Amino acid sequence: xxxxxxxxxxxxxxxxxxAEAIGKGIxxxxxxxxxxxxxxASLAELKKAKAFALGxxxxxxxxxxxxxxxxxxxxxxxxxxxxTIGLFGAYGWGDGQWMREWVxxxxxxxxxxxxxEGLMCQEMPDASGLAQCEEFGKQLAQV
Ligand SMILES: Cc1cc2nc3c(=O)[nH]c(=O)nc-3n(C[C@H](O)[C@H](O)[C@H](O)COP(=O)(O)O)c2cc1C
Numbered sequence: 631x632x633x634x635x636x637x638x639x640x641x642x643x644x645x646x647x648x649a650e651a652i653g654k655g656i657x658x659x660x661x662x663x664x665x666x667x668x669x670x671a672s673l674a675e676l677k678k679a680k681a682f683a684l685g686x687x688x689x690x691x692x693x694x695x696x697x698x699x700x701x702x703x704x705x706x707x708x709x710x711x712x713x714t715i716g717l718f719g720a721y722g723w724g725d726g727q728w729m730r731e732w733v734x735x736x737x738x739x740x741x742x743x744x745x746x747e748g749l750m751c752q753e754m755p756d757a758s759g760l761a762q763c764e765e766f767g768k769q770l771a772q773v
Pocket of ligand 1: 645690724754
């Protein structure tokens with residue numbers, strides 16, 4: 631069975647902690663997870679996958695990180711149709727606008743967003759946030 635990729639960008643480690651917990655959930659569900667920083671991620675592998683997860687915190691003013699994640703997501707939009715994509719990320723003081731817009735973008739590209747919404751944690755995920763991430767990984771593993 632194919633690996634499930636969890637591709638993330640993280641500056642201070644919060645979204646990375648979410649990504650690792652999602653990977654743990656995927657493996658707990660019996661699938662192989664590859665948790666990878668966007669700088670080392672392969673678009674070719676994602677193109678072949680039925681389901682994968684993308685993570686990025688709210689940056690700028692309620693946008694994706696602009697130098698690495700935004701161009702990567704633009705590329706993913708080109709082949710997202712028909713795929714199930716789990717979106718996740720940490721935020722600070724906002725109300726999740728970056729994530730709502732990200733979900734809309736992926737829907738517009740023809741993807742099915744896991745649960746119909748992104749998974750968000752305010753700053754570093756606590757035990758309950760990590761448990762939600764693991765559950766999210768289990769759901770992704772069942773697609
Ligand atoms: C340059 C910069 C811009 C940010 N912009 C937002 C924002 O628009 N909305 C928000 O809720 N948090 C914002 N944050 C807070 C981060 O999203 C938050 O600290 C998050 O936990 C960082 O995740 P990371 O540890 O994965 O990098 C910003 C942080 C930085 C450094």
